[in-house]
Amino acid sequence: MINRRAHAVWQGNGKEGKGTITTQSGVLADQPYGFNTRFEDKPGTNPEELIAAAHAGCFTMALAFQLQAAGLAATEMKTEAVVTLEKEGDGFKVSKSALTLTATIPGIDQAKFDELAHAAETGCPISKVLNAEITLKATLNQG
Template sequence: MIRKANAVWKGDGRNGTGALTTQSGVLSDNPYGFKTRFENEPGTNPEELIAAAHAGCFSMALAFGLQAAGFTADEIHTEAAVTLDPDGDGFKISRSALTLRAKIPGIDGAKFQELAHGAEKNCPVSKVLNAEITLEAQLIAS
């Protein structure tokens, strides 16, 4: 399975503009630039997209782990906070902090933590990130 996306950039780093397009068309010439990446101007940026990918991948990995263990979640809510830090002359993604809140009928806290940490380590996006990954997981009573 191969998934594709492309970026087109025009101009210099600070004043130029870019557009992101995904194979599925969910993003189609979505604009991004210096201000959406470094100054919180509305719009997307690569780190936000990595955070979305990590949260989505982790949530699905947990759902599969729960299913294999005989559980079905009422809700899995995951936030990923990706940190972009200076690194020499450039930048690096240094961390992705996952925060999980889940409603899972019939599971005990220890099994929940075991499955959540397994998903943290084994989702494909976690495996590709060369960054510290943390998980704070809370089971919410159903």
């Protein structure tokens, strides 16, 4: 079992308050977040951005392992994840994570690429934890 940690500190109310997020690795250390970073695109981070980063990274690594098991390796894979936050009743919910992959993988055909990309999409741990619609648009460049 592997445990990873992060913590948040918040001061004040929901709209005017401010907080910081720190991760175990220190990559984020007292990174500011608040209403304006979440809903107004001000400098700082927000939970949805962190989910998008986690999903892009997890999916891409899962695909690298799928490729390895098939005896293949990517020259390059670039994944963008766009996480959608929508109003739901009196609150909000993450409703979607849209993955867009562009990959250069020597020696793979389109059918195998599609199969492995789908397996990574459904099999990565972050996909499994999200209670949201997950979509994947995968483009294979000839390499």
